[in-house]
């Protein structure tokens with residue numbers, strides 16, 4: 001297999017262990033006594049220095065936003081680049097119990113320019129029957145001009161060190177690349193909402209024997225949602241949505257262990273960040289179904305007519321009374337009404353039950369899920385995964 005100089009030194013499932021069912025599920029290495037955790041930061045190459053990014057500072061949040069906007073993840077053909085908003089970054093990085101010290105930047109000593117970033121946030125994640133306090137690692141970004149200087153390994157070691165200092169020994173992360181060793185490999189699916197724009201920017205192509213007007217008609221959606229009792233989630237719904245979501249997530253092998261505080265943070269609607277809707281039964285006033293998506297635009301690189309793609313990403317959904325197809329079609333109707341160009345979903349949880357029928361098409365992006373210092377018995381099918389990372 002490909003040489004992973006760095007990852008072969010880390011407590012992660014190694015390719016050589018694949019299929020070895022004798023290895024027990026659980027931590028790969030025991031915790032280190034806190035007194036033995038390295039107290040001082042790892043050494044960076046001499047021109048650079050560590051910095052902690054306080055996203056409550058408008059200036060610093062903007063520096064992070066600009067770094068990611070210009071240097072974060074692009075598709076294989078370099079046509080699109082994620083464009084996380086400042087509000088989204090503050091939401092994603094300030095969940096209950098977050099540590100500012102886990103929002104790590106690298107600056108050029110002389111100019112103080114921010115040239116790299118990596119983050120962690122704490123999350124309780126259940127693997128099988130064990131709830132583990134983990135760090136969710138995200139936003140690893142090295143400026144385009146500093147690639148292949150081996151900055152990423154030292155940044156991963158530094159965030160790991162700072163996580164260890166908080167007595168946390170496991171982590172969860174995703175990547176578009178194959179590393180040792182995915183716990184699951186998922187596929188992105190896309191539902192066109194604005195097919196004309198998606199074709200113009202080169203994401204979609206006109207189908208064979210299809211005209212533009214026929215294509216627009218194919219993806220047309222009603223003006224209003226169809227399900228009685230469909231409404232936005234409100235603060236007073238937090239207890240009921242928590243119960244509904246906790247019960248739903250029980251069936252997955254790996255899933256977040258959300259409590260009411262987590263639901264309040266991650267799922268209460270925040271304009272242009274996260275949208276959440278639920279079905280309140282008109283008779284019983286019981287909350288029977290739930291759906292949510294987050295807003296993550298993409299910069300369109302090199303198109304004359306458009307600079308931004310407005311994209312919604314399926315987040316957590318629960319269907320107990322309304323059929324999945326009807327529930328998710330109502331979400332598409334809402335997203336179209338709010339002028340999104342595309343609705344994206346991974347094939348995780350029960351998503352495959354509605355993807356094809358609601359006219360999603362498979363994307364070219366595969367997403368690999370990883371756990372750090374935690375072995376699970378089998379590689380998971382996407383439908384066994386109940387975790388969506390931002």
Ligand SMILES: COc1cc([C@H]2SCC(=O)N2Cc2ccccc2)c(Br)cc1O
Pocket residue numbers: 073074075076080081082083188190203297298299309311342344362363364365
């Ligand atoms: C280009 O095909 C895809 C690109 C992306 C990612 S990579 C950088 C970016 O901006 N994307 C978001 C996006 C951009 C365009 C359309 C849908 C989603 C994903 Br995720 C899955 C795809 O299939």
